[in-house]
Amino acid sequence: MAMSYEDSLSASRMLSSSVSSLSSRQQSSQIAKAYRQAAQLFLTRRLPEAFSTIEPVITPPETEHTNDSQNGDYPALAPVATASRGTRVKVWSFYLTFLNSVIELGAEEGKNAFGSTRWKALVAKCRDGSVWEEVVRDGYGGIEGNVDADVVINLATLLLTHSPSQKLTQKRLETYISASAQPTFDISLHMESSMYQQNQRKPSPHNNGTSTPRDLNTRIKLLELYTLHVLPRNEEWDYAREFITMSEVLDDERKEAFLLALHSLKEEKEETEVREAQLRQQQQEQLEQRRKEAEARRVEQSRAEDERRKREEENRRQPRSADESLRKSLTSNRQPPPPTSSRASRPAKKAMSPPPGLYKRASSLFAAMQTLILNTAQSMTNNPMALLRTLLFILAFALAFGRQDLRERVQRILRSAWDKIRRTVGMGVKVSYI
Structure with missing residues (x-):
């Protein structure tokens, strides 16, 4: 058959x-x-x-x-x-x-x-x-x-x-x-x-991958990968939400959990994008701030360099100015004092003629000064700075006695001292006579 x-x-x-x-x-x-x-x-x-x-x-x-x-x-x-x-x-x-x-x-x-x-x-x-x-x-x-x-x-x-x-x-x-x-x-x-x-x-014709608890768990894990990982990476948020809602494998409790997880993922992604945007903005601001600081430092360095060059130029010019000032001062000191009327100077000379002892002391003073100057000149040959200080002292002394008001003041002091001496000598003569 x-x-x-x-x-x-x-x-x-x-x-x-x-x-x-x-x-x-x-x-x-x-x-x-x-x-x-x-x-x-x-x-x-x-x-x-x-x-x-x-x-x-x-x-x-x-x-x-x-x-x-x-x-x-x-x-x-x-x-x-x-x-x-x-x-x-x-x-x-x-x-x-x-x-x-x-x-x-x-x-x-x-x-x-x-x-x-x-x-x-x-x-x-x-x-x-x-x-x-x-x-x-x-x-x-x-x-x-x-x-x-x-x-x-x-x-x-x-x-x-x-x-x-x-x-x-x-x-x-x-x-x-x-x-x-x-x-x-x-x-x-x-x-x-x-x-x-x-x-x-x-x-089997009625098997959709959920015939056993193990198959059901595997199927749920597949749906989790698909709806909560793959679709969000492709920006398919609405489709993922719709797929979860229409799924025949997920019960109501799992659907709610999946939807909540999907919502949390979307919020986290949006927050991450906001943080990244803020971070980029901060980095941009920091770069701009660094650029401004670098520009300010560059300008400050340029200004300091200009000032340094100016100071160096002034330092090069300063010795010549000092020499010219000193030369002018010495020249002005050598000029004779302004002349006074002979009629006025003669009574003054007669009135201020000091006694012979005062001339002797003045001569001794000038001789001492001459000796000091000679000794100082010899000692200052090896020390130019000391010579300079001495010249400055003499210059100051000459300037001081070159002033008319100072000479008149010295004359008044000397006249007063001479009157006192004369009265004292007169009293002594009277006492001796008595």
């Missing part, structure tokens, strides 16, 4: 599953062993060795890829695609963590460890988002909805950390959320996927 198409298909599935499960257990053991070795190398910071250990597990074999391409089938999957769900999640999560560490090495250390070309290629995967396509293609046969939710979360986190734009992250998350909520049931597509043959991983 001829078998129906459905029976033939079912028998083919059972036979394929039994054969592949036997070989998949051995391959899964090898994958788990490679993962443990790579993790140990990663913990000891031997990143190149860790990558060379895990790379064969996540890379499709070239021979299989070539045969599949020639047969017109889908590209061959990496060995990790045949592993159990737990091993598969561990391997891809380790790979994404490894890429994050490679970026954090920095350019100099990364190029020393992996070489310039390899390091740049690893970094570019995370910055342009191509690592997401790599995981979906090599690990899940190109079926977006079949990617494990934990792997999607790690992918989104990696791109949020290192990708300059989150447009691709938003598009990938929207595709995954839509595909996992409304799975496709193209039997031929799943039959051609070796992953389906190995694991029989099909979402």
Whole structure:
């Protein structure tokens, strides 16, 4: 009796599953062993060795890829695609963590460890988002909805950390959320996927990713990444609020918490922008203040330099002025005093003629002064400053006695002293006579 198409298909599935499960257990053991070795190398910071250990597990074999391409089938999957769900999640999560560490090495250390070309290629995967396509293609046969939710979360986190734009992250998350909520049931597509043959991983018609508490928590974490991190980075605040409100996965309590968190994020972003604007304004004001202070210092230095030059010029001119003043003073002292009437001077000379003893004392005084001047001249030859002081004293003495009022005052003092002496001598003569 001829078998129906459905029976033939079912028998083919059972036979394929039994054969592949036997070989998949051995391959899964090898994958788990490679993962443990790579993790140990990663913990000891031997990143190149860790990558060379895990790379064969996540890379499709070239021979299989070539045969599949020639047969017109889908590209061959990496060995990790045949592993159990737990091993598969561990391997891809380790790979994404490894890429994050490679970026954090920095350019100099990364190029020393992996070489310039390899390091740049690893970094570019995370910055342009191509690592997401790599995981979906090599690990899940190109079926977006079949990617494990934990792997999607790690992918989104990696791109949020290192990708300059989150447009691709938003598009990938929207595709995954839509595909996992409304799975496709193209039997031929799943039959051609070796992953389906190995694991029989099909979402049920009523499964939107929340069939178990663990799936529900994972789904909520995905929605948190999408609505509270990716959409705000793309300035999609209104759409994020609407998505939270219309979500069938979130209950009222979680919706309220998400909306409150979204509002807080927006306020924080606005406050940050205000602070950054104020900081830029302060920096601009500080730069302007420094510029003004520098200009004021420059002007002050220029003014001080001008004053210094003026003082130096005045100091150069001052000795010549002093010499001219001294020469004029000496010239004026040599001029004879203004003449007085002979009629007035004669009675004065007769009235002020001092006694012979006063002339003798005056002669002695002038002789002493002459001796002092001679001795001083000899001693001052070696000391010009002392000579200058002596000349200044003589000049002051000459100036003092050159004044007419001072001469008249001295004459009155001498006349008064002479009258007293004369009266005293007269009294003495009378007493002697008596």
